[in-house]
Amino acid sequence: MGDYISYIRGMVGHELVIMTAACAVIEDDEGRILLQKRPGGKWGLPGGIAELGEALHEAAERETFEETGLKVRAKTLIGVYSRYSAECSNGDKIQPMVALxxxxxxxxxxxxxxxxxxxxxxxxxxxxxxxxxxxxEDMIGDYFTGKTGFFR
Structure with a gap:
């Protein structure tokens, strides 16, 4: 993944690019969901940017393992989240297209x-x-309301 992002950034610098990503919701026996505390002290779902040639469910499974140590199997597509933008700490601008x-x-x-x-x-x-x-925030809220099969 790092090589692909470096390759793209070598051409466009910090300009806005679309990044395809996937996240996973993992629920325990009590109905609680697993969150990860990220650098900066705030929390989020495990997940990240897909690698070239990787399906989105595979990206969710790989990223979850890398970030949590848990091997998971994606079972259901909850939704697609694409109308968002972010600026990374290094100045890179992205529009993350995330499958949950x-x-x-x-x-x-x-x-x-x-x-x-x-x-x-x-x-x-x-x-x-x-x-x-x-x-x-939207992904977590939608999960707890039971929404599936939609897009934002």
């Missing part, structure tokens, strides 16, 4: 890397901490 999947744990164990993931914790609907961006 409901996923089940099939192996692994929770672990943080101290770089992309500072902490991992399950949260219920009424105890969601400060989320790092509007896109993730």
């Amino acid at each position: 999947f409901g996923a089940e744990v099939i192996g692994g164990e929770l672990k943080t890397d101290g770089v992309e993931t500072l902490e991992l914790k399950y949260f219920g609907k009424g105890e969601i901490p400060e989320i790092y961006c509007k896109q993730h």
